[in-house]
Amino acid sequence: MxxxxxxxxxxxxxxxxxxxxxxxxxxxxxxxxxxxxxxxxxxxxxxxxxxxxxxxxxxxxxxxxxxxxxxxxxxxxxxxxxxxxxxxxxxxxxxxxxxxxxxxxxxxxxxxxxxxxxxxxxxxxxxxxxxxxxxxxxxxxxxxxxxxxxxxxxxxxxxxxxxxxxxxxxxxxxxxxxxxxxxxxxxxxxxxxxxxxxxxxxxxAKSPLGLRRGRDAFFAIEGRPLEDQVEHLLSQLVGLAATEDAKEGIAAFLENRAPDFQGR
Structure with missing residues (x-):
């Protein structure tokens, strides 16, 4: 095309x-x-x-x-x-x-x-x-x-x-x-x-959701004061930790297996 x-x-x-x-x-x-x-x-x-x-x-x-x-x-x-x-x-x-x-x-x-x-x-x-x-x-x-x-x-x-x-x-x-x-x-x-x-x-092989949110955060904090950067990153970390991919990643780590990320 x-x-x-x-x-x-x-x-x-x-x-x-x-x-x-x-x-x-x-x-x-x-x-x-x-x-x-x-x-x-x-x-x-x-x-x-x-x-x-x-x-x-x-x-x-x-x-x-x-x-x-x-x-x-x-x-x-x-x-x-x-x-x-x-x-x-x-x-x-x-x-x-x-x-x-x-x-x-x-x-x-x-x-x-x-x-x-x-x-x-x-x-x-x-x-x-x-x-x-x-x-x-x-x-x-x-x-x-x-x-x-x-x-x-x-x-x-x-x-x-x-x-x-x-x-x-x-x-x-x-x-x-x-x-x-x-x-x-x-x-x-x-x-x-x-x-x-x-x-x-x-x-x-990594979590597509983690990659996207992390990459977006990388660009979002560019040029901002340190306090604003940390505030934004902390809010993103809290949100990311609540996702299914993060829970699957932690479970896989504890169970010593490869994670199966679904992007959710």
């Missing part, structure tokens, strides 16, 4: 694949629209507990925005930064969708992630990269700046490392990306799929 992405579900994991390999999986408005639809589809599917986001081929996870499309928009006289349309724009809707997913999302990097593609990977909860992948924000090289994705990267990377990425436009290796907070794990290319599958299965 999609033209620019692939969507498949197996073993409680939804795999969403950016499928424009000839264009290095660059983000276009149609692709963003399909990604948003796929996110909603995975969110609404009770059989999906984890989402994996990846790119077709091994050349690029995602090369960022389609600059050709940006140029055409400017040539047509349409403002790409109209304040009245910002919240309706495809990039705004895409990057603000991640905290609302309600389910863990893992980025699988078999190819390079640059510009908006790096922002897309960094917006995921976990990032597993092949050891020969590179990451970068090359916007400065064409007179631009990673404006949109800076909000995402700044949540993952300390300022000194972030500024070096932004100022130089130089790429870093996957290992360097791990050191500065952009990547969770780096594995040999031959082990990438096995590791992503293992990680997805491990997470999918």
């Amino acid at each position: 999609y033209e620019t992405i692939l969507y498949e579900v197996a073993e409680r994991v939804a795999r969403i694949t950016l499928n424009r390999p000839d264009a290095r999986n660059a983000l276009s408005d149609p692709m963003i629209g399909e990604l948003l639809d796929a996110f909603e589809r995975a969110k609404a599917d009770g059989g999906v507990r984890v989402i994996v986001l990846t790119g077709a081929g091994d050349r690029a996870f995602c090369a960022g925005a389609d600059l050709g499309g940006l140029g055409r928009a400017q040539a047509d006289g349409r403002s790409v930064a109209d304040p009245g349309a910002i919240r309706e724009s495809a990039p705004f809707r895409l990057f603000t969708a991640f905290p609302k997913l309600g389910k863990p999302i893992i980025a699988r990097l078999a190819g390079h992630a640059v510009a908006g593609g790096l922002g897309l990977a960094a917006a995921c909860d976990l990032v597993v990269a092949a050891d020969d992948v590179t990451l970068g924000t090359p916007e400065v090289n064409v007179g631009l700046w990673p404006m949109m994705i800076m909000a995402i990267i700044n949540r993952n990377v300390a300022p000194k490392h972030a500024f070096k990425l932004y100022y130089t436009g130089q790429r870093v290796t996957a290992a360097e990306g791990r050191e500065i907070g952009l990547v969770t794990e780096v594995v040999p290319r031959a082990e990438l799929d096995a590791r992503v599958d293992e990680l997805a299965r491990t997470i999918a």
Whole structure:
């Protein structure tokens, strides 16, 4: 049903694949629209507990925005930064969708992630990269700046490392990306799929209700005063402890067996 992405579900994991390999999986408005639809589809599917986001081929996870499309928009006289349309724009809707997913999302990097593609990977909860992948924000090289994705990267990377990425436009290796907070794990290319599958299965075996409420709480307390954070988290803990999944988890622990979580 999609033209620019692939969507498949197996073993409680939804795999969403950016499928424009000839264009290095660059983000276009149609692709963003399909990604948003796929996110909603995975969110609404009770059989999906984890989402994996990846790119077709091994050349690029995602090369960022389609600059050709940006140029055409400017040539047509349409403002790409109209304040009245910002919240309706495809990039705004895409990057603000991640905290609302309600389910863990893992980025699988078999190819390079640059510009908006790096922002897309960094917006995921976990990032597993092949050891020969590179990451970068090359916007400065064409007179631009990673404006949109800076909000995402700044949540993952300390300022000194972030500024070096932004100022130089130089790429870093996957290992360097791990050191500065952009990547969770780096594995040999031959082990990438096995590791992503293992990680997805491990997470999918947890309580989907616990994962959702915990993930929602993580984003809900962001930027709030400590007292507000603790108050919110305590209220969430009390509510979570009363769920069937929590009771099943505790019973399974006491009975030395694997829990059977039902998401209730």
